[in-house]
Each structure stands twice: as C-alpha cells, then as structure tokens.
Amino acid sequence: MEIPVDETPSRHLPVLKRMSKLGKKANNFANGVKQHVRLAPKITGTVKGKLSLGAKIIQVGGVEKIFKQLFSVKEGENLLKACQCYLSTTAGPIAGLLFISTNKVAFCSERSLKFCSPSGELIRVHYKVHDQL
Known part of the structure; x- marks a missing residue:
C-alpha cells in the first residue's frame, strides 16, 4: 500500500529522503558504468x-x-x-x-x-x- 506524500507521517520522512538519496547514487553509478562500457567493446x-x-x-x-x-x-x-x-x-x-x-x-x-x-x-x-x- 502506497502512502501519499501529503499523508506520510513525519517519522517516515527521513527514511524516504534516505531512500531517494540512495536511489540517486545507484542511478549515478549505473550511468558511470554505462559510459565506461560504451568506450570499450x-x-x-x-x-x-x-x-x-x-x-x-x-x-x-x-x-x-x-x-x-x-x-x-x-x-x-x-x-x-x-x-x-x-x-x-x-x-x-x-x-x-x-x-x-x-x-x-x-x-x-x-x-x-x-x-x-x-x-x-x-x-x-x-x-x-x-x-x-
């Protein structure tokens, strides 16, 4: 069950922010690997x-x-x-x-x-x- 952001209890906000930050880091890492592999066959x-x-x-x-x-x-x-x-x-x-x-x-x-x-x-x-x- 998804909780809409407007109804998210304040105690969950730090967890959601941390998950968002980790998601961005994973995305940046994946893009870096993709760029590197693209340069070599x-x-x-x-x-x-x-x-x-x-x-x-x-x-x-x-x-x-x-x-x-x-x-x-x-x-x-x-x-x-x-x-x-x-x-x-x-x-x-x-x-x-x-x-x-x-x-x-x-x-x-x-x-x-x-x-x-x-x-x-x-x-x-x-x-x-x-x-x-």
Missing part, C-alpha cells in the same frame, strides 16, 4: 586495461614519478591530482592519465599511437598534451 577489455595501467604505475614507483618522467617539471611544482580518463578526439576516445599540478594540466595516452612521419615511415608515440596554468 567489452567490459573485460576495460578491466584488463585498468589492471595493466595499475601494474605500470606500481613498476615505475607511482603516478608522481610517471608525471616527472613524461613532462618537464619546474622546481617547486607539485602534483595535486592524477586520474585515469578518456580524452575525446575527432578520431575517438583515447585512454590515458590526466595530471593536475600546481603549474599545469597534462594528459598522456596509456598506449602509444601509430603516426606516419613526414618521411613516410610508421612511428609509435604517446599522445601528450599539456597547458600551463
């Missing part, structure tokens, strides 16, 4: 990529070391946040790491991409972009 590929990146981070010694290896870091510059994300390009999404430091915002692709050099040979490079704050 199979969920197993997505999980494999995340585990692979985690292993690389551990091998190098942490995200701060990766940041310092990939980008020129000025004296006194500190890494504030690093997270895995997708950069949207005209060729499609590119998985990688987003770095936010006290001086710059930077992105580097997880895997190298194939490009054709001016001489016509095929080269593999990581997609890197950054901008000073």
Whole structure:
C-alpha cells in the first residue's frame, strides 16, 4: 500500500529522503558504468586495461614519478591530482592519465599511437598534451 506524500507521517520522512538519496547514487553509478562500457567493446577489455595501467604505475614507483618522467617539471611544482580518463578526439576516445599540478594540466595516452612521419615511415608515440596554468 502506497502512502501519499501529503499523508506520510513525519517519522517516515527521513527514511524516504534516505531512500531517494540512495536511489540517486545507484542511478549515478549505473550511468558511470554505462559510459565506461560504451568506450570499450567489452567490459573485460576495460578491466584488463585498468589492471595493466595499475601494474605500470606500481613498476615505475607511482603516478608522481610517471608525471616527472613524461613532462618537464619546474622546481617547486607539485602534483595535486592524477586520474585515469578518456580524452575525446575527432578520431575517438583515447585512454590515458590526466595530471593536475600546481603549474599545469597534462594528459598522456596509456598506449602509444601509430603516426606516419613526414618521411613516410610508421612511428609509435604517446599522445601528450599539456597547458600551463
């Protein structure tokens, strides 16, 4: 039996508010999973990529070391946040790491991409972009 909101006893309001809040969180989580799966053809590929990146981070010694290896870091510059994300390009999404430091915002692709050099040979490079704050 449903109780109309107007006739709901006041002692039930906190429970209903909590249920509503949990419902919104579940919906946000489901949307996040849907977005993530949409970027990869199979969920197993997505999980494999995340585990692979985690292993690389551990091998190098942490995200701060990766940041310092990939980008020129000025004296006194500190890494504030690093997270895995997708950069949207005209060729499609590119998985990688987003770095936010006290001086710059930077992105580097997880895997190298194939490009054709001016001489016509095929080269593999990581997609890197950054901008000073």
